[in-house]
Amino acid sequence: MRSFQENIAKLEAADTQVLGVSMDSPFANKAFADQNGVTFPLLSDIGGKVIQDYGLYKEYDKFNIKIPAARRATYVIDTNGKVSEMQVDAEAVDPTKVVTFCAARKAKG
Amino acid sequence: MGKAAIAVLMACSFLTATAQTQKESPPPAPKVKTGDIAPDFTLVDQNGQPHSLHDYKGKKNVAIAFFVWSFSPN
Numbered sequence: 362m363r364s365f366q367e368n369i370a371k372l373e374a375a376d377t378q379v380l381g382v383s384m385d386s387p388f389a390n391k392a393f394a395d396q397n398g399v400t401f402p403l404l405s406d407i408g409g410k411v412i413q414d415y416g417l418y419k420e421y422d423k424f425n426i427k428i429p430a431a432r433r434a435t436y437v438i439d440t441n442g443k444v445s446e447m448q449v450d451a452e453a454v455d456p457t458k459v460v461t462f463c464a465a466r467k468a469k470g
Numbered sequence: 471m472g473k474a475a476i477a478v479l480m481a482c483s484f485l486t487a488t489a490q491t492q493k494e495s496p497p498p499a500p501k502v503k504t505g506d507i508a509p510d511f512t513l514v515d516q517n518g519q520p521h522s523l524h525d526y527k528g529k530k531n532v533a534i535a536f537f538v539w540s541f542s543p544n
Contacts, residue, residue, distance in 0.1 A: 376531060377533050378530045380521060381535045382534055383540060387516055402519070405513055405515070416498070436536075438523065442510075443505065447504055466531065
């Protein structure tokens with residue numbers, strides 16, 4: 362999420378609203394946002410319903426237990442509500458492509 | 471080396487390759503793909519404020535960044 366924060370000015374300039382989504386509680390998200398200077402909304406999908414709607418639900422093996430969470434993914438939704446770009450797993454870590462894509466969309470008009 | 475030994479070696483390497491393929495099989499593609507209508511949602515942010523995807527329809531693009539955990543690298 363820090364990488365998105367680093368690019369937030371560019372994304373806002375491209376008329377793009379960033380929404381982070383995870384299965385964290387709002388309390389964890391608040392602490393994380395405060396500690397890392399995150400200014401965009403970090404949304405809490407506690408039960409994972411939205412994450413399941415998108416097909417991104419995954420159980421991670423940590424500390425010998427399975428912890429449900431989202432897979433890393435970035436979706437760009439256009440003003441008509443359609444998915445115009447998506448990246449999943451490792452390729453979703455760096456938002457550079459998303460920034461370039463949104464800036465190009467704005468330039469096209 | 472006899473033919474039997476070569477056959478055994480080949481079988482072993484084939485089995486190993488199969489096992490590796492199964493272990494490293496790519497995760498399934500997400501349900502929502504490029505060109506689809508993005509499923510709507512309403513969720514609360516870190517300050518308890520609700521945000522809906524439809525709030526931005528006709529106004530702004532939205533970049534939804536799904537992340538694993540807040541306190542995780544990246």
